[in-house]
Amino acid sequence: MRIVIDMQGAQTESRYRGIGRYSLSHAQAIVRNRGEHEVVLVLNGQFVDTIEPIRAAFHNLLPQENIRVWYAPGPVRGCDPTNAVQRDAAELIREAFLASLQPDLIHLTSLFEGYGDDAVVSIGMFDQNTPVSVSLYDLIPLMNAEHYLRPNPLYEEFYFRKLESLKRASLLLAISESSRKEGVDHLGVSEDQVINVSTAAESCFESVEISCGEVLALRDKFHLLRPFVLYTGGADERKNLPRLLGAYASLPPDVREAHQLVFAGRMPQGAVDHLRSEAQRVGLGTDELVFTGYVSDDELLKLYNLCKVFAFPSWHEGFGLPALEAMACGAAVIAADTSSLPEVVGCSDGLFDPFDSQALCGKLTRVLVDEDFRASLKSHGLVQASKFTWDRSARETIAAFEHFLHKNGKSAAHPDFHARQSDLVDRIAEFCDGGIRQPELVEFSKAISRISMGDEKRQLFVDISELAQRDARTGIQRVTRSILKELLDNPPHGFSVQAVYATVDGQGYRYARAFCNRFRNDAQTCEGDDPIDYQAGDIFLGLDLQHHVVCAQQTFLDAIRRDGVQVVFVVYDLLPILMPHVFPPGADSGHKAWLGVLAGFDGALCISRAVAMELDVWLRENGPHRMRPFEIGWFHLGADVESSIPTLGLPDDAPRILAELSARPTFLTVGTVEPRKGQSQALAAFDLLWAEGIDANFVIVGKQGWMVERLIERIRVHPELGKRLYWLEGISDEYLERIYQSSTCLIAASEGEGYGLPLIEAAQHKRPIIVRDIPVFREVAGTHAYYFNGSTAEDLAAAVREWLRLYHAGRHPVSNNMLRLTWKESAEQLKRALLSLRLGAEPVVQGVARV
Template sequence: MRIVIDMQGAQTESRFRGIGRYSLSLAQAIARNAGNHEIYLALSGLFPETIGPIRQAFRGLVPQERIRVWQAPGPMRWIDAQNASRRAIAERVREAFLETLDPDLVLVTSLFEGLGDDAVISIGALGEPLPTAVILYDLIPLINPDEQYRTNPVYRGYYADRIENLKRARHLLAISDSARQEALGALPFAPEKVTNVSGACDEMFTRVVPDADSLATLKRRLGVTRPFIMYTGGADARKNLPRLIEAFAQLPDTSRQHHQLLFVGRMPQSEVSALRAHAQRAGLRADELLFSDYISDDELLALFSTCSLFVFPSLHEGFGLPPLEAMACGAVVIAADAASLPEVMGSPESLFDPQSVPSISAKMHQALTDEGLRARLLENARTQAQAFSWDRSAKLVLEAIAPFERPRESRAVRAVTFERTTLFEPKIKRILLLKLDHMGDLLLAVPAISRLRARYPKASIDVVVGSWNQALAQTLPFFDRVLTLDYFKRKSSLQAELSDGSLAEFVKELGFYDLAIDLRRQPDTRFVLAQVEAGLKVGYGCLNPAIDAKLDIALPTYQDLPFVETPLNRMSISEQMLALVDALPAHPSDYVVLPPIATPLQQHTRAVALFPYAGGDAKEWPVARFHELARRLAADSAVELVSVFFASEKEAQRFSFDGIEKVVIQAGLSIPELMRHLAGHQLCVANNSGGAHMAAYLGVTALGVYGGLETAHEWAPVFGNSYVLHNEAACSPCHIPARRDCPHNFFCLDDITVDEVFARCRELLAQNGGALPTAPSRPSIKSTRKKLFQALAPLVRQCNEDELSRVAQGIALSLPTRTRRALFVDVSELVSHDARTGIQRVVRSILSELLKDPPKDFEVWPVYATHDRTGYFYAKRLRSRFMGQGDPGSVQEDPIDFQAGDVFLGLDLNPYGIGVQEAFLDEMSRQGVRIQFVVYDLLCVQMPSYFAPGSEELFTKWLNTISRYDGVVCGSRTVSEEFTQWLHQHHPQRQDALEVGWFHYGADVQNSRPSTGMPSDAPRILKALRAAPSFLMVGTVEPRKGHAQALAAFEQLWQQGTAVNLVIVGKSGWLVEKLVARLRAHPELGKRLFWLESISDEYLDQVYGACSCLLAASEGEGFGLPLIEAGRKHLPILARDLPVFREVALDHAHYFHGTSGEALAQAVTHWLTLYRQGAHPKSEGMPTLTWEASVQQLLGSVLPTHQVIQAVTRMEVPAETE
């Protein structure tokens, strides 16, 4: 069942008292013992400071998306009559909010709240009350009204309203037998509707031995100078504190002179003053009665564990939690013989008459001086503390409310999962092959084409060849069409030509293909493939980023150079083409041919087959529901026939239809007869049985109704057009032999309603031809909103525009309308300005992948914030561009609409804007949005001297802020370790609460939205780079990057006559003015020193190919993306020995130490020696990820339930010549 717990009892001022502790502890215990029940927590947004702590208290017990927050404009408190209208509005908003959670039962932890605070709790304000159970603490004002109740009409009105709401509850959960008897005597509830669930104290209450220094400090603060007698609790009249003061005053001198009386806990100042005055009248000195005000839990434990005596003189308690807590801490405890306290105390020796000061005083003196009594009380305390437990109380609650579990057919259909399970459905239906070269090449392609035809047996394959190969191609038994395109001349490829116009016309006539492959390894025909419209384009790379970026799969290629052997020219042309076929994404239907096994006896256009039995009731949807489904299908004018199949006449006799028209019973058919009959239907509904699989194989749409005996993913029908309805049961697969063995009332199958199955039948029949109206859905958020608006109409007539706006905002936050969750991706810097930095490349790549392939059940939205406005906004224009839809123009970019279950990912580095948005992020977090940030590095705090003044302070503030939310994901394992260390030093209390993960970046540049364009002098520069060993540095010119050391090293090498080039790619950064001036005026600039600022990705790709070695001289990095890019190019690497570089490159790089030019010059010289000998570390085989795999890693941390499809991928990469 679904239990929604209203947690306002732990949100108001009650959270500082027993009611708050009871509310929180019982709710936690219910969550611990929930079993198969769904627990939701309902929190009021009017107590924002309590939401975070409650979320933290239930971490690991209740999924965060099930902790929901409702909002309404305050104030609400009863003591101000002007709040009545606002309170009435809030009551209806709250009840509508609860209704959208679809509870079996609402559990109210404390109904008697809201007199002096903003709590709002009602039952039935919106109409028919939701089934509600209420924790009942006591009925003291009703049974024993005090002076405040008798003389204060506001309080009487408030209490009368609470009692009327209480009477509308369906069940009361009393915290003691005393409270239960009060309810039965004063309220119109039958005995079976009031249950004693008792109570307990938190596990933290145990005897402690406090640190001597800490205890001395605490006592000095409280004024404790002698052994002390302790009381904790409230100060209202029923607590009987004046008599306790008088009893202390009447102690014999031997006891009184050696003790002080300490009242622990927050009390109103007016009560404190009155009690001090009463103590003075009783003859107490100022130092004999002490007050602590609020103290921490640790301090409370220390006082319980060290007090000489704990006294609880209350005249009336619903339970009496403080004496139980004191006993659990090993205190000697005495209490009033009144109401529930004897239940808690468990020993007559510990009780006194609370109405008699002499009785109280005598018991105090005896408990202080009689060692025998003290020993018995301590032993009793141990026994009583163990007799009460929150788990026991929680189980009593769950047992008491079990009857409220709704019949499964009345549960909302959204709890049931409906999914398509077809596996053997060919994804590739139209294939285009390009083979534009010579006759021998076409013959060598036959093995690859044969394997392709075998892999996609049902696909249509067209081939494009030169006209000279048309006759040969037509003799091959693979092609549906043979098309010709003369690009090469018949005898020579040196004169190849094809006009743009003729190519465009040819491609247009081809149309769209699911798959297009250029079988030629050489790059000269890849431009044709790039123009073809296809879902998947496959070929060898051609070392042209503009064309390679248009290929979905580009196998590594090598330039054909004289006297150079490569992995490809050591391989047969036929093997090269087979490699293209083998590189295609695998699918279960590959190579599968399903032979026909039956032809329909008669084809019906709208016939439904039913298989009610499955050979065992643990697999079977109730037969009565199949019966009802058959009736409803037969009554539908759009259904022509309903066939019900049974294995035998005996089985059919248990399934009577009383001659219902259109229903035909088929019993005892042979397998061939069964298949011929079944094949003529359009839809089959069956259990987890052979009927579902047979129907799917025969091409009949199959709808399986599955329980948790076995997992639907393992046993679902997989042929044709297959679907399954099932519940995601935590206890599946159970493999129980029969229904009676299920301890959970077989909810996994019984939860699936006839309404749900009938609605899905209509949808599936409509898919197969002819439009059918959609079956009406159950009451939804939409209908609840409509009911709420009708209820609010008379209440909001007097509201002004501002009040109406606040009401509307509360409704929007409380009753969200989106069914899919949102993944908000903060790209604020990218929206403002794409600086083309390494971080920006990561942001672009990840956003592109997320938009291309969003995680299941999420809609991905790039969002941004500005420095002058609060809140985040939809980046609609950016999203449109990234999704290839062009610029939408002046579209309105609205504030984001968030709700519980959404996820916010701070992908862009935006430390300047975080301060402005902190309050907004707090509100998102309170509402149940999971907030995560990507941390690329900690360099600003590790190397502050390398950054602009103020950077360290700004970055520290950013780190402090993001550490307050749900988690961070770091750009490498090294950074995650550095961040964890920083967290331990600055926020140790967050170490357990904050999730810290890491991921690695992708390396496929073509999927990072690369820029293009080549300057006019590019050929000259590339030629110069190839003329001598060239060392490439990629990254912004800034102090930590090591450019100054590199320049000094290469100047020394040049002076020594070493023929090497230094190539710097990156724009000028900060704090490098002198270095920049030196570079611009350097005599070797343009000769052996090259500084290429702000070049395109296309140009950079060619620079990588022209250089001999990547020089990674940076003194600090978060990842080292150039190393990955170098590895992809098979470019050797010389890197500073940093932990993160070793994490990324492993043993595929040569490492150096030292910060002087001389040290680096020696390292370069040593590397050149190894290079000439072929003994340098090779970057081939260096592990890299695609951006797709990188995003999967990232989502594994951002979305806790996300399955990482491809955690690590070793990507084969194109080679570059040296």
């Protein structure tokens, strides 16, 4: 059974009230108890700020692609009659979206939404095929129309429209037996159509020890001077608060003087002013009645635990959750003997007639002065509260769904989606005559285009924004080319791989189809580089390194993440931040800005364990507050150049140079010429070695980088240049292969790296390695390299001398058996790590840290 749950009850202003708490907790419990059933949650995209909190609430409970977002342009709120046509169109779009998910049953967490906001909830306006269940909290406005409907004809019209929709529901899930009876008695539905699934208090509400410091802080914040009677909840008429004030004022003077009355929680200012005036009228002093204003759940927990009694005088409740929360915290609870409260409290001694002020005063007096009576209520409350659990409520709910579908048969086969979509377009087009203008119709068309069958193959978007513009032939570009090729050739199971790119000039990514045709030497005419289409369950992988593009596209990436696309970036290193002195001014701030942006998404795949650990530390110290954890995985790079779409071509003097390299021991360093790479130290070391008469070549392969002007000048005027010193700038991968083959040993003197790809390339050619002793080189080379320390020319020269001694004796470390990957194997590691992040599980090969 596929259950689709409309979560708007947890998105609107209701999220601050009992309905929102119920909607979220009930849905979580359904997901926990779903068994073999599939659950899909649906969110209204108009409530942007609520999407991430709800996604976070279901982290590790439900795959994120099972949380779907639909859109319809607003405004549609019912309090403005001019929105009627747009609201009707939005109802069609929402129902069409839900139908496209092919549910066996749709559950609405709250039907009576959308009067003061842009919630859209309806039944049977477009889809008359799928059974719908609705949470039934109460029918208080209907049963007390003179208080809740008659004074506001516009809301009355809205309410009765919702009632008609409610009558089209297949099932009503009542939150209490009292609410169930209201549904049967006042809606004209059959007994078996309304099921009591009850409710529960959150697990955070429990009896706890509160320290003296916490007690003092709470008393100081809320001006609690004496033991207190507590109430929390709304302030509308049915809550009966004026009678509570009158009853409290009638307490025996000595009892009253020893206590305070506390109204906890946010109340409308008008209601607060009215209650203050009523308190003054019945003779309460200014310090006898306390309004706390907003309280956090933690503060409410403490107030429940500290109060001498919790009083709940409401004469009509759908359930009465505050009474249950107070009992769960060990409070003595007294409540009105009406509607649902007797079944919640479960003890006649704790009940009173809410319309009899003397009865309320007498019950309040007894519980405040009679310690045995108070203790019995506290003891009973803990036992009674334990009978209400969310898991029990969820199991009752799922059983009701199963019974309904078994009795009535699963919903008929869903009509052809494209026919339904055509019908939807036609019906919305009719609204042109009803007041929707052409620009608004365009927005509705965009909303319709977001509706899909959901059975398309998921896409793995691979960002190649730098490579698509230019191949800078750096190490990162080599990684990008190599991984992209392997992903295109061997996509992850269930995914199609799509190379994409963006620029800083506009929002959104495009398919890099023209580039891919050139990349794969495909002469076929391709479609244009259209904007990407995406759906929940897709993955965006930031493979290329393009700081400015990612920062410019943050808004777009935020949007696709809200819609259920997982956004993950490859992190090559943190060197501009960790070693700012060897980078151009501002490089660290640019890198920090980039990391700050990606830290707001789902995770990172680092090219080594060392980088993963550095990123973990940096995020713990600098990362933003998150609702879901940021997950960090790692993989290792490949080295088979032939699989990396190598660049080709040899210069005219290549044969001569290769012969000269083969003629004597040749030490090679590979990488952009920049301060951290250690080429300056290496050249100074060879100056010493040459002066000693050691006949060896030193070859630098790499383009000129930054902050190395003096080194470049030294190289250009060096007397050994072209004799035993060679600088090969921007050479092709083909030529680099030949250089490796003609060299004796690789020197990696870099002070900091993300990985150290030249080490792998050297091992691929079975060339020995001399490396600086840094963690990432230990990770990559293990025992298969000769390590050195120190930053002077003599330090490295001594290492080369010792290595030559070992080499001539045949005792130098060899790289032949060093663990190295092909690019295919590297891509497989990346795919496993990526899909492990997506599933929220530990990767098979790589480690994950959750920040």
